[in-house]
Amino acid sequence: MPSHPSSQDIKVATDAVIFTVRDGKLCVLLIGMKKEPLAGLWAVPGGLIGEEETTKACATRILREQTGIADVYLEQLATFDDPARDPYGRVISVAYFALTPSERVELRTTEKYADVRWWPVAKLPKLAYDHKGIVATALTRLRNRLAYTNIAWSLLPAEFPLSRLQETYEAILGRELDKRNFRKKILETGIVEATGRMTAGGAHRPAELHRFKKRALAYVEMLPG
Amino acid sequence: MPSHPSSQDIKVATDAVIFTVRDGKLCVLLIGMKKEPLAGLWAVPGGLIGEEETTKACATRILREQTGIADVYLEQLATFDDPARDPYGRVISVAYFALTPSERVELRTTEKYADVRWWPVAKLPKLAYDHKGIVATALTRLRNRLAYTNIAWSLLPAEFPLSRLQETYEAILGRELDKRNFRKKILETGIVEATGRMTAGGAHRPAELHRFKKRALAYVEMLPG
DNA sequence: TCAAAAGTGTTCCTGTTACACCCATGA
DNA sequence: TCATGGGTGTAACAGGAACACTTTTGA
Numbered sequence: 001m002p003s004h005p006s007s008q009d010i011k012v013a014t015d016a017v018i019f020t021v022r023d024g025k026l027c028v029l030l031i032g033m034k035k036e037p038l039a040g041l042w043a044v045p046g047g048l049i050g051e052e053e054t055t056k057a058c059a060t061r062i063l064r065e066q067t068g069i070a071d072v073y074l075e076q077l078a079t080f081d082d083p084a085r086d087p088y089g090r091v092i093s094v095a096y097f098a099l100t101p102s103e104r105v106e107l108r109t110t111e112k113y114a115d116v117r118w119w120p121v122a123k124l125p126k127l128a129y130d131h132k133g134i135v136a137t138a139l140t141r142l143r144n145r146l147a148y149t150n151i152a153w154s155l156l157p158a159e160f161p162l163s164r165l166q167e168t169y170e171a172i173l174g175r176e177l178d179k180r181n182f183r184k185k186i187l188e189t190g191i192v193e194a195t196g197r198m199t200a201g202g203a204h205r206p207a208e209l210h211r212f213k214k215r216a217l218a219y220v221e222m223l224p225g
Numbered sequence: 226m227p228s229h230p231s232s233q234d235i236k237v238a239t240d241a242v243i244f245t246v247r248d249g250k251l252c253v254l255l256i257g258m259k260k261e262p263l264a265g266l267w268a269v270p271g272g273l274i275g276e277e278e279t280t281k282a283c284a285t286r287i288l289r290e291q292t293g294i295a296d297v298y299l300e301q302l303a304t305f306d307d308p309a310r311d312p313y314g315r316v317i318s319v320a321y322f323a324l325t326p327s328e329r330v331e332l333r334t335t336e337k338y339a340d341v342r343w344w345p346v347a348k349l350p351k352l353a354y355d356h357k358g359i360v361a362t363a364l365t366r367l368r369n370r371l372a373y374t375n376i377a378w379s380l381l382p383a384e385f386p387l388s389r390l391q392e393t394y395e396a397i398l399g400r401e402l403d404k405r406n407f408r409k410k411i412l413e414t415g416i417v418e419a420t421g422r423m424t425a426g427g428a429h430r431p432a433e434l435h436r437f438k439k440r441a442l443a444y445v446e447m448l449p450g
Numbered sequence: 451t452c453a454a455a456a457g458t459g460t461t462c463c464t465g466t467t468a469c470a471c472c473c474a475t476g477a
Numbered sequence: 478t479c480a481t482g483g484g485t486g487t488a489a490c491a492g493g494a495a496c497a498c499t500t501t502t503g504a
Contacts, residue, residue: 055306079304079319204455205501429482430474
């Protein structure tokens with residue numbers, strides 16, 4: 001970065017695309033806009049970074065402030081910098097990609113916004129700014145991460161039946177998987193292990209609960225079929 | 226990006242990590258610093274973006290101005306934002322990742338810098354700023370792209386013998402590949418085709434020249450072994 | 451006893467790996 | 478005629494895909 005000429009009047013923001021799987025559907029969290037001219041539109045949580053704040057810290061803060069969500073998996077996604085992307089002026093946005101289990105989440109927002117809710121990615125409302133493209137980029141990243149890593153841990157509670165894990169894969173990949181092949185493959189990779197405990201309730205045979213051995217990102221080839 | 230509070234004094238730059246393969250070695254282009262306190266260190270080409278300039282346009286401009294290189298493959302890599310990464314103040318850098326055939330390149334720089342040259346990635350000099358991490362990130366990206374896409378087209382001239390393509394893969398992956406398996410796999414994927422023309426010169430049998438069918442990024446599974 | 455989800459193996463097929471020799475040319 | 482890189486096929490193996498029935502529970 002050798003040259004340091006001139007001045008700039010460019011602002012830096014972050015936007016955080018957070019996904020979960022609820023009722024077998026992949027969902028993304030959106031905030032309902034209240035103020036004109038955006039009222040009626042929805043947007044991913046986001047805002048300007050602080051003078052001494054990293055973009056990642058900013059994404060964490062903004063998720064907490066605008067949605068009540070904390071302690072999620074978070075990674076940098078991409079930077080969006082079309083000079084016309086924000087009507088208020090030149091704002092470049094470092095977008096983040098986040099995942100959370102659907103259990104843990106109690107949503108709340110501030111009076112600045114009209115609403116917060118989970119939207120199935122298959123039926124999104126009209127989005128503000130360039131957020132349609134940001135969400136699409138995040139979705140591609142999620143599908144790739146799922147195929148090459150153990151990232152599903154961040155979408156599941158500490159213990160879960162294997163059917164829940166398969167449901168998660170199916171929701172994200174958008175296709176059905178063979179139960180026997182899926183279980184064989186997942187157990188072969190060794191990313192999960194049985195806990196010995198069982199699910200209770202439900203008019204059917206109980207399922208053995210499993211856990212991820214490591215709840216941190218690890219690269220493992222496992223495109224299940 | 227709902228909230229627009231406060232003011233910021235943050236500058237935005239781009240850095241461009243450009244690779245080529247020369248003499249069977251993967252190399253990265255670095256600029257020799259002239260001014261104190263960085264004199265003697267090397268850095269990836271970079272600089273502040275213009276008020277109405279996209280980061281991609283900026284990366285293109287900077288490569289041309291600081292190294293004389295134009296018309297290269299260019300994609301966004303990641304954004305580096307450690308508040309302490311630049312001693313002059315808060316500068317966040319949107320890093321780009323670029324590739325070029327080694328043939329096409331005549332290097333030249335301006336009097337602001339001491340030198341420009343290709344460095345083998347195996348033996349890099351001491352780098353300024355956080356550029357060591359930026360180059361490492363770019364290298365990982367390159368290896369992944371090579372495995373999942375036809376990106377090698379951007380490192381080769383219009384026509385080339387298959388041995389040159391194999392050499393390119395070997396330089397990037399850092400391991401030797403089996404000649405018969407490599408040729409079979411590459412030809413099966415259909416990303417290259419024979420031109421009918423032959424190499425001339427060299428005290429050995431001439432090689433048939435091939436070309437990439439599409440000189441644009443396409444996703445193709447092809448980790449050759 | 452019925453409905454609903456859990457759990458379990460084998461066969462076939464495809465794709466990956468390992469491996470050695472002849473060919474065409476210029477010096 | 479020799480040195481150099483170009484060019485080719487097959488056999489063994491591993492991993493992926495397809496596929497159906499029994500088990501356990503609560504209602």
